[in-house]
Amino acid sequence: MNTSVRGTAAPATERDVAGAVRTLIDRLDGELRHPDLSPPLRGLAVRGVTLATGWSIDTWRERVDGWYAAAEKPGGHTDTGEWVKRLRKLRSFLATAGRESRHLDADAAADPQARALFGEEGQDVVTTAIDWLTAAGPPDTGPAAAAVVVTDLHKRYGDVTAVDGVSLTIPTGRIFGLLGPNSAGKTTLLECVEGIRTPDSGEVTVLGLRHATSARDIRTRTGIQLQQTGFYDLLTLRETLDLYASFYPRPVDVDALMTRLNIRDKAKTLVKDLSGGIHQRLSLGVALVNDPELVFLDEPTTGLDPQARRVIWDVVRTLRDDGRTVVLTTHYMDEAEQLCDTVAIMTAGRIRVQGSPAGLIARHVGDSVVELAPAAGFDAAAARALPGVRGCVTQGDRFVLRSDDPAALLRTILALPDAPVEARIRRGTLEDVFLAIAETGEPA
Ligand SMILES: Nc1ncnc2c1ncn2[C@@H]1O[C@H](COP(=O)(O)OP(=O)(O)OP(=O)(O)O)[C@@H](O)[C@H]1O
Ligand SMILES: [Mg+2]
Incomplete structure (x- = not known):
């Protein structure tokens, strides 16, 4: 892997570099989200980033993770909040970049165009930024950065061992996917972490807190979408969201939430008359109504049409880009590959492998x-x-x-x-x- 940096980094004050990187990231963000940008051009932009810096997308991903952790560390850079936001944006872009750039591998004509998109200027800015940011110190991946820590968790139902000694750390600000065949124990594990099921043994901390002593605090700061949820049939969709919003001290704006989930036109429909997909989106809405820092979603896209799945993906990515943590389960491997920063694959109550989708593919299957x-x-x-x-x-x-x-x-x-x-x-x-x-x- 090429981790050397091309070009010479001119000495610059921190503020100059910060401004320059902001400009670059804003530009990337603008380019990548532009409605006129066709998928091949988006891919080109991605290719441009790798060409402009001489780093592979995987290297970029690793480095951004490091910067992000360093920036988040207490006593880090002065405008940490702003940095963390920008790095999250860049990281989220990089999370999908690998897949897009592959489409261009066979296209020899792509490189000159990509170079034109991200030429000398981008190269210099990123080079300087990398030098500055890497000097910020080693990434902090200790327990303080974890949203969830599970230690040696066991849960049986009679003769059935559902969770058989799981230990897990889920870092803050990531999308974490729990995968596994039917009956693997995913829902049981999630419910133990959420605090709605009591494990037979093992430890769980959520946002640094324990259910036994901080249940109310955890409930206020987390959101839960169960695999199956029943609501009151004779309330409308809007009344349901209003009802749940009334349970919390600082709920989100329900209208804005319905817009985000693209369900506003169903606001006055009774729950019993909602289609399966809209009901599913309502239950996601209920999970988000308290503006949670940490969200658990058990199969949030099962049964949704392809367009609705993308609405959910956008919502999930935005949560992560805003610095929140999302823990989800899914049976759609393409979804996990595109959406999750980290996945764990569980079978028969145990986690067998864990890592980034790209890392797991490289390690266990090959490119x-x-x-x-x-x-x-x-x-x-x-x-x-x-x-x-x-x-x-x-x-x-x-x-x-x-x-x-x-x-x-x-x-x-x-x-x-x-x-x-x-x-x-x-x-x-x-x-x-x-x-x-x-x-x-x-x-x-
Ligand atoms: N309330 C319960 N009582 C008894 N057994 C249960 C209960 N809930 C789950 N189980 C059993 O525990 C095991 C794990 O179930 P769990 O629902 O956690 O799996 P899962 O990975 O979420 O599966 P799926 O992908 O089908 O949702 C299964 O064998 C299931 O039958
Ligand atoms: Mg389940």
């Missing part, structure tokens, strides 16, 4: 895999026996093969006497990681 629809008689054992194969996962009628050299493996496969029905190289995904872990219950 590229070979996917093949085998010819009759070619089984998983034969696939595993091929030279260079480091793992094989069955996905329906297909095998997904992991290898250090996918191109060589594909050539070997195509030269087999019984050629496969179909074979191709494709990107590794979080779904591959998930399926590999769900199949074996162990890291792939």
Whole structure:
């Protein structure tokens, strides 16, 4: 990984650099959100950032995480709040950047255009900023920065062990995704953390507080969307939100909340007459009505149409960009890959792997895999026996093969006497990681 910085950083006062980085981030933000900007151009902008700095998107992600933690540290920079906001914005942009930039990999013409978008000026600004910010000290990832800390948590229902010794730290200001097959224990774990279920053993702290002694404080500062929620059938959507808002000392503006969730036109509809998707958005609204610092969302997008899912993604990203922490569960791996800063995959009550989606893909699957629809008689054992194969996962009628050299493996496969029905190289995904872990219950 190239972590050297090109260009020479001119000595500058902190304020000059801060201003310059602000300008750059504002520009990026403007470019990336512009309604006229087509997806390829957005990708170009992303590519421009990597070219202008000589850093890969992954390096950027790591560095921004470091700056962010340093800026957040008490006694850090003078205008910490402002910095943290900007770094969050940049980090959120970088979270989706990898995926977008991949689309451009094959497009040789992209580079000159990208260079034109982010030329010398961006390079100098970012270089100086990096020098200044990296001098701010090592990132602080200690318990003070954690929104949730779980230690050795166990929960059984009769003979069923739902959570079997989970330890977990969820940092503040991130989107954390809890993934796993049905019955893995996700909802049980969340409910123990939320304080609505009592664990058999283990410790939970939320925002540095314990449920036993600070239940009311935790309830005021957190928001909960349950996997299934019942509301009063004969209240309207708006009356429901007003009712929940009345429980809290500092509720948000209910009209603004309905606008954010795109449900304002249903304000006067009775709960019993709401469609499933709007009911789902109402329950998210209820979770946000107290303006929480930490939000738990149990499958917030299940059953939603593709457009509605994106509304929820925007809401979740905005929460994170505002410095809040979101803990969610989802069965949509594409959603987790795009939305979450960190994911943990749980099977049978235990967390098997944890990390950034990109990191997990790189570690457990590889950037590229070979996917093949085998010819009759070619089984998983034969696939595993091929030279260079480091793992094989069955996905329906297909095998997904992991290898250090996918191109060589594909050539070997195509030269087999019984050629496969179909074979191709494709990107590794979080779904591959998930399926590999769900199949074996162990890291792939
Ligand atoms: N109230 C309960 N009483 C008895 N068993 C329960 C209860 N709640 C959950 N379980 C069991 O505990 C295990 C974990 O369930 P949990 O709901 O936590 O899983 P999950 O990962 O959220 O699954 P899903 O993806 O289907 O929502 C399952 O075997 C489930 O049947
Ligand atoms: Mg569940």
